[in-house]
Amino acid sequence: MSSNRKTAASRLERKNYKWIYLFLLPSFIVFITFYIQPIFTVFYTSFTKWDGFNKPKFIGLTNYINMFGNTxxxxxxxxxxxxxxxxxxxxxxxxxxxxxxxxxxxxxxxxxxxxxxxxxxxxxxxxxxxxxxxxxxxxxxxxxxxxxxxxxxxxxxxxxxxxxxxxxxxxxxxxxxxxxxxxxxxxxxxxxxxxxxxxxxxxxxxxxxxxxxxxxxxxxxxxxxxxxxxxxxxxxxxxxxxxxxxxxxxxxxxxxxxxxxxxxxxxxxxxxxxxxxxxxxxxxxxxxxxxxxxxxxxx
The missing domain is CATH 1.10.3720.10 (MetI-like)
Known part of the structure; x- marks a missing residue:
């Protein structure tokens, strides 16, 4: 009897979790759009020569080498x-x-x-x-x-x-x-x-x-x-x-x-x-x- 109650409770929890995930989805989309994507862009373009207008040109570690060589x-x-x-x-x-x-x-x-x-x-x-x-x-x-x-x-x-x-x-x-x-x-x-x-x-x-x-x-x-x-x-x-x-x-x-x-x-x-x-x-x-x-x- 107790095992059946536990099974029913676990099913109810899984069902509630679906609603929780649904309510978290807008926040997750905002986080991806305004945090993760810009961070990824910053990391990627740090390895490029980019003037902010034209397409970035990959130059490897040149920016970092120049940066650490800068007084x-x-x-x-x-x-x-x-x-x-x-x-x-x-x-x-x-x-x-x-x-x-x-x-x-x-x-x-x-x-x-x-x-x-x-x-x-x-x-x-x-x-x-x-x-x-x-x-x-x-x-x-x-x-x-x-x-x-x-x-x-x-x-x-x-x-x-x-x-x-x-x-x-x-x-x-x-x-x-x-x-x-x-x-x-x-x-x-x-x-x-x-x-x-x-x-x-x-x-x-x-x-x-x-x-x-x-x-x-x-x-x-x-x-x-x-x-x-x-x-x-x-x-x-x-x-x-x-x-x-x-x-x-x-x-x-x-x-x-x-x-x-x-x-x-x-x-x-x-x-x-x-x-x-x-x-x-x-x-x-x-x-x-x-x-x-x-x-x-x-x-």
């Missing part, structure tokens, strides 16, 4: 490595610190959270222009404050090495509200019983953070690191509207090279850069997942 590309990889380290350690670290501070609910914490959100409502392009004027040598706020103490100080931040790299980094370094919100969400989701039990056992505030809060927020922190580093891989506005990759190649990165290649009608070379960006994104996702063991349950 600007090598500088962009070096800058990406430095920005990734800064993003993972300082950018995410700052966002986590703010999240832990807000979690304590000090006086005015709601106001602080709202104010901390404001810069992220403004577009990256607008922030780039704001910083461009803030760091201006003559009219900029930064240099005018410094000249109160050192009247001879004159630095063209976005146009002078090595200050350009620092200035570009400051355009995004402390705007970590997304990190704060992700981590704060996990902090508020921790059951209060855990804190009460730890307090009964004599745990200090530092021990609560070290042994309860940080381990239970590891997935949120890992997600924040992935989002932060991939944002550095795709960062364009902050550089294009301030330094354009200069001075020299001090602030060059892959999106700037990609856009410049498109403007020069070198679509095959541009897509080779796109493939490298895609691979870097997958590698970052894999690496952070392995380091933070994000597939394992935290409870």
């Amino acid at each position: 600007a590309f090598r500088y962009s990889l070096k800058n990406l490595l430095l920005w990734s380290f800064i993003a993972a350690v300082f950018h995410v670290g700052f966002g986590v610190l703010v999240a832990f501070a807000i979690f304590k609910k000090p006086f005015g914490w709601k106001f602080t959270r709202a104010v901390f959100m404001i810069p992220n409502v403004i577009s990256a392009a607008a922030w780039a222009m704001i910083y461009r004027f803030m760091f201006h040598d003559d009219m900029g706020m930064i240099n005018n404050i410094i000249r109160k103490f050192n009247p001879e100080f004159h630095v063209q931040w976005f146009y002078q090495s090595p200050f350009a790299f620092i200035a570009v980094t400051l355009t995004w370094l402390f705007y970590a509200v997304i990190v704060t919100l992700i981590v704060l969400n996990d902090l508020f989701a921790i059951p209060g019983d855990l804190f009460e039990a730890a307090r009964v056992d004599g745990a200090s505030d530092f021990q609560l953070i070290k042994y309860i809060q940080l381990p239970l927020c590891k997935n949120a922190i890992g997600t924040s690191i992935i989002a932060s580093i991939t944002a550095r891989v795709a960062m364009y506005e902050q550089i294009a509207l301030t330094t354009a990759g200069g001075p020299g190649d001090d602030t060059m990165n892959l999106p700037v090279i990609l856009v410049k290649s498109i403007m020069d009608l070198k679509y095959g070379y541009a897509n080779a850069n796109g493939v490298i960006m895609f691979i870097l994104g997958l590698f970052i996702l894999w690496l952070v997942n392995r380091l933070f063991k994000m597939n394992e349950s935290v409870y």
Whole structure:
């Protein structure tokens, strides 16, 4: 009797699965059309000479050989490595610190959270222009404050090495509200019983953070690191509207090279850069997942 019930249940499940597949079909078509097909096109045309209008001409690995032989590309990889380290350690670290501070609910914490959100409502392009004027040598706020103490100080931040790299980094370094919100969400989701039990056992505030809060927020922190580093891989506005990759190649990165290649009608070379960006994104996702063991349950 029980076997007949199991058989009937399995048949009902298979019947329901057909409807599930039917409802998933539109999403699957959209995914194929707008994601898989463009990705395939990017990979294929990265091995071609293509101006975006005429038929692509297959040239093998020439685009990749030229790309790795390009000084600007090598500088962009070096800058990406430095920005990734800064993003993972300082950018995410700052966002986590703010999240832990807000979690304590000090006086005015709601106001602080709202104010901390404001810069992220403004577009990256607008922030780039704001910083461009803030760091201006003559009219900029930064240099005018410094000249109160050192009247001879004159630095063209976005146009002078090595200050350009620092200035570009400051355009995004402390705007970590997304990190704060992700981590704060996990902090508020921790059951209060855990804190009460730890307090009964004599745990200090530092021990609560070290042994309860940080381990239970590891997935949120890992997600924040992935989002932060991939944002550095795709960062364009902050550089294009301030330094354009200069001075020299001090602030060059892959999106700037990609856009410049498109403007020069070198679509095959541009897509080779796109493939490298895609691979870097997958590698970052894999690496952070392995380091933070994000597939394992935290409870």
